[in-house]
Structure formats: C-alpha cells, structure tokens
Amino acid sequence: MTIFRQTYAQIKLFPSVFWILITAVFINQLGNAAFVFLVLYLTKHLHFSVMQATYCFAISGVSMFLTGLLGGTLIDRFGSVRMMVNILILNGITLICFPLLQHFYSVFMMCIVWGCIFGLYRPAGQTFVSLLAPLGFLKIAFTVYRLALNLGMSIGPAIAGYLALHSFPAIFRMNGLSNILAAIILFVGFKNSSWMNYTPTLEHQFEFSLKWLKRDALLRWFILGLIPTQMVFFQHETTLAVFLARDLHFSSGFYGLLFTVNTLMIVFLELPLNVAMLSWRARNSLFWGSFFITLGFLGFYFAYLKWHIILLTMCWTIGEMILFPATSTYISDLSPEGRRGSYMSIYSASSNMGIFFGPLVGGIIMEQFSSHALWLSCGLWGMMTLMIFAYMPMLPRKAV
Incomplete structure (x- = not known):
C-alpha cells in the first residue's frame, strides 16, 4: 500500500499548470460529441444517403x-499549448x-477542414502532458x-443525445462553444508563462513526421505492432453494434450499457491499476494490454x-487501461529532445489508421462472410501485435 500512498501524494503535488490543462481537456471533452453524431445528423437532419454520410465521416478521419x-x-516549432489554443x-x-x-459538397469540404484542424489537437495535448509530467510519473500523468x-x-454524448431530440444543430454549437x-x-x-511564449530548442523545417519512421527502428517496431491491435479495438x-443487434438480437440500450461498463471501469480502476504497474517494463505493458484487447474481441466468436x-x-x-497509458508513455520516452510533437503526431496518425481501416475492413469481412469470421480475424490481427511486441527490442532507457 505504500506505493499507492506515495503516488497519490505525488499526484496532489503535480504543478498547477498541469491541472489547468486537465481542466481545459475536461471542459472540451464535455461538448465533444459532434463527431459521434455526425452520421445521424447527416442522415436524419440533412437527409443525406447513408453512403454520402459515410463519405463525410471517412474524409474527416483521412484528413486527421x-x-x-x-x-x-508545427507542434515542435510553435509549442504545444499555443497550438492547442x-x-x-x-x-x-x-x-x-x-x-x-446544407448541401453535400459543401458539407464534404467542411469535413475536410474540420479533420485537418482537429487532427492536431490530440498530439498537441499529449505532447504537453508529457512535458508537464514530473520526473518518474509520466505514465500516471497520462492516466490522469x-x-x-x-x-x-x-x-x-448523453447531453448531445438529449439535444438531438430537439435540435441536431445544437450539438455542433455545443461542441464549438466547449472548444x-x-x-x-x-x-x-x-x-x-513561458509555455505560451515557447521558443524551440532546435531549428524546424516544415516536413512530414513520417521521416522519423525511416530513422528510428524502435519507432517502426512500435507503430507496426500498434496498428493491428488498434484495428481490433475500434x-x-x-x-460490435451490428453484431449485437443483427446476430444476437440485443437492443441498442444493451449496447449503450457496454459503454457505461467501460467508462465506469476506466474512471474507478485505471489509475490504481497503473499505479500498481509502475515497475513494469514498457514492453510488458504493451504486450499484456494488447493481449486482453485481443482476448476480449476474439471471445465474441463464442459469445x-x-x-x-x-x-x-x-x-x-x-x-x-493497460495499453493506452503505456503507448503514450513509450512514445514520449522514445522521442528525441525537441521532437516529441513529431513522434506524438506519428502515434496519433497510427491510431487514426486503426480507426479508419479497422471498421472498414471489419465491415467488409462481416458483410462478405460473417461476424464469426470478423472475430477470428481480430484474433489474427491481435496475434500479429503480440508477436511484434514480444520480440520488439527494449528501449535504451526505461519508460515509466
């Protein structure tokens, strides 16, 4: 119990600027529901076809x-907090x-603009968390x-669901005002503070962050291992909603209950779980986090x-709860001085690949074959990740 008392005591001593960031993140997330309701808004309010709505949703992800x-x-050059603002x-x-x-082509173009802007938010936020975290408490900072x-x-989303009953456009206004x-x-x-007047320690030319994949073998291992398990997770x-409704004939309310279970577990268990795992090597956290995700989705084959x-x-x-604090910590620890924004952007881009290709390929497998074929595929994708993480070289320094 000593490690728990010491860790929670240390969390209370996190710098005040860290809690300003966390407050802003929470306020922003309170209204962050427009993307969740985008397809419903386009099909029910603007009466777009499902295919048109899918194009708009997909182009937002591609833009991100x-x-x-x-x-x-941009993050490395101008500073993460300035970029976030x-x-x-x-x-x-x-x-x-x-x-x-109101018209398809104008909405489609706006989705491109929206994706291009918001695609920078998460890597900027994660970069700033990594810079504010006290020494030795990087994983705990990401967990908070x-x-x-x-x-x-x-x-x-619960507020947005209520607004949707009265006015779909109000969801977008709520999201915009919370931003x-x-x-x-x-x-x-x-x-x-000096964070707002950030001066880069290195000269930065505008370039694709992708070049770091060519230079850093550990980064290549990490991204290669992460994408398959992201495809499974999303x-x-x-x-999953289609499987529950079409194959098992469960209500949409039951599907919503799963998100409640997921959120309650994260709120009450993720922080103590990661405190208990502070002594774990990064590779162990990556492996076991991926293992439980793979097991969970492969298990739907039998459910x-x-x-x-x-x-x-x-x-x-x-x-x-194991994997995602570990991935953010790993990429922070791996990044060279002054290049953390570039590494976080690559990490964010790999997540977006999982968000885009996972449901796309999963939907094709489900439609062309069956739900059971999809869950077996998830097992194979997860095994790819486990093999890569099991044999991935260790970091030259410990990620904590």
Whole structure:
C-alpha cells in the first residue's frame, strides 16, 4: 500500500499548470460529441444517403490522419499549448458554422477542414502532458489525462443525445462553444508563462513526421505492432453494434450499457491499476494490454448471452487501461529532445489508421462472410501485435 500512498501524494503535488490543462481537456471533452453524431445528423437532419454520410465521416478521419503526418513539426516549432489554443478556437468556429451548410459538397469540404484542424489537437495535448509530467510519473500523468477524457465522454454524448431530440444543430454549437471555452481556459492559465511564449530548442523545417519512421527502428517496431491491435479495438464503435443487434438480437440500450461498463471501469480502476504497474517494463505493458484487447474481441466468436458480452467487454477494457497509458508513455520516452510533437503526431496518425481501416475492413469481412469470421480475424490481427511486441527490442532507457 505504500506505493499507492506515495503516488497519490505525488499526484496532489503535480504543478498547477498541469491541472489547468486537465481542466481545459475536461471542459472540451464535455461538448465533444459532434463527431459521434455526425452520421445521424447527416442522415436524419440533412437527409443525406447513408453512403454520402459515410463519405463525410471517412474524409474527416483521412484528413486527421494526413494532418498528423505534417502537424508534428508545427507542434515542435510553435509549442504545444499555443497550438492547442489556436486549434480549439478554429475548431470551435468551424463547428458553430457547420450547421449553416446544407448541401453535400459543401458539407464534404467542411469535413475536410474540420479533420485537418482537429487532427492536431490530440498530439498537441499529449505532447504537453508529457512535458508537464514530473520526473518518474509520466505514465500516471497520462492516466490522469485519460481520466479527464473519459469523464468528459461519459457526460458529453448523453447531453448531445438529449439535444438531438430537439435540435441536431445544437450539438455542433455545443461542441464549438466547449472548444472555445477550453481555449480561453488555456490562454488565461498560460498567458504569462513561458509555455505560451515557447521558443524551440532546435531549428524546424516544415516536413512530414513520417521521416522519423525511416530513422528510428524502435519507432517502426512500435507503430507496426500498434496498428493491428488498434484495428481490433475500434470494432467496438462500429461492427460490435451490428453484431449485437443483427446476430444476437440485443437492443441498442444493451449496447449503450457496454459503454457505461467501460467508462465506469476506466474512471474507478485505471489509475490504481497503473499505479500498481509502475515497475513494469514498457514492453510488458504493451504486450499484456494488447493481449486482453485481443482476448476480449476474439471471445465474441463464442459469445451468445448477455453476460458473455459484458464479461468480454470488461476483458478488453482491462486491455485498454493497460495499453493506452503505456503507448503514450513509450512514445514520449522514445522521442528525441525537441521532437516529441513529431513522434506524438506519428502515434496519433497510427491510431487514426486503426480507426479508419479497422471498421472498414471489419465491415467488409462481416458483410462478405460473417461476424464469426470478423472475430477470428481480430484474433489474427491481435496475434500479429503480440508477436511484434514480444520480440520488439527494449528501449535504451526505461519508460515509466
């Protein structure tokens, strides 16, 4: 119990600027629901076809991915907090204006703008967390950051769901206003600090962050191992809902219950779990996090009762709680001095690849073959990750 007391005592001593960031992240996440409701908004409010709505959703993800390849240089050059303020203001204006557009091509173009802007937010935020974290508490800092994200996500979509009953455009306005409010919190909190007047330690030319994959073998190992398990993990936002409704005939309310189970576990268990794992090597956390995610989704092959689904959801949630703080910590520890934004952008781009290709390939497998073929495929993708992480070279220094 000593390690828990010491860690929680240390968390209370985290610098005040860290808690300003966490507050802004939470406020932003409270309203961050427009992307979740985008397809519903386009099909039910604007009466787009499902294919048109899918194109708009997909182009947003592709834009986020492409922005990530270039955005790291911007973060390294101008500083993460300055980038966050500007991104949130621009994204807020974009979303407030979004409901003004009614025609497919104008909405499609706005989705490109939206994706390009917001694709920089998460790598900038994660870069700033890594810079503010006290020495030796990097993983704990990322766990607190994820706690703020998940608390916000447990409330924001619920508010948006209520707004959707009365006005779909109000969801976008709420999202935009929460972006701007978060930007104001960051600006006021950091306006007199050195973080807002950031000066890079290195000369930065505008270049694709992708070049670091050519130079850093450990980074290549990491990204190569991460993408398959990301493809597995993001089935929970798409094909899992179809499997539950079409194959098992469970209600959408039960699908929503799984997110409640997931969020409650993260809110109450992720921090103590990662405190208990502080002494773990990074490779062990990456391996076992991926293992539980793979086991959870492969297990759907055998599931047919509600308690099976809940138990498997708890399984992949354990994997999520282990894996994602470890990945952020690993990439922070791996990045060279002055290049953390570039490395975080590559990490974010790999996540966006999982978000895009996982549901796309999963949907094709489910449609052309069966749900059981999809869950077997998830097992194979997960095994690829486990093999890579099992034999991945160790970091030259320990990620904590």
